[in-house]
Amino acid sequence: MNRFMAWEAHNLAKFAKDAYARIQELEDMKSHATRIRELLRQTPDGMTLAQLSDATGTRSDTLSNTLSAMQDAYIDRWTGPHRGQWAAVWCVVVPPANCPRPDHA
Numbered sequence: 001m002n003r004f005m006a007w008e009a010h011n012l013a014k015f016a017k018d019a020y021a022r023i024q025e026l027e028d029m030k031s032h033a034t035r036i037r038e039l040l041r042q043t044p045d046g047m048t049l050a051q052l053s054d055a056t057g058t059r060s061d062t063l064s065n066t067l068s069a070m071q072d073a074y075i076d077r078w079t080g081p082h083r084g085q086w087a088a089v090w091c092v093v094v095p096p097a098n099c100p101r102p103d104h105a
Contacts, residue, residue: 032066037092046089048075
């Protein structure tokens with residue numbers, strides 16, 4: 001277990017800086033997820049990473065990590081091959097507007 005009181009100031013400052021960077025990264029991932037979700041809901045046929053990258057201006061590896069963490073995102077099909085590679089077409093689950101609650105059984 002770490003005892004922060006025993007840490008030297010520069011080590012504590014580095015830890016705080018690293019922790020802040022990680023928090024920012026997680027918050028950015030959430031904002032990417034929101035943007036991706038909006039785009040995929042507007043495109044019911046789905047989009048590849050390249051298409052999402054073009055639409056958002058975000059790197060493909062960042063989008064791939066975000067999509068992997070999104071519980072409502074899934075690979076619908078594969079397209080290609082493009083230059084010898086297959087590309088996943090991503091979609092999101094669109095929840096129903098209103099699902100009635102069942103009666104007591």
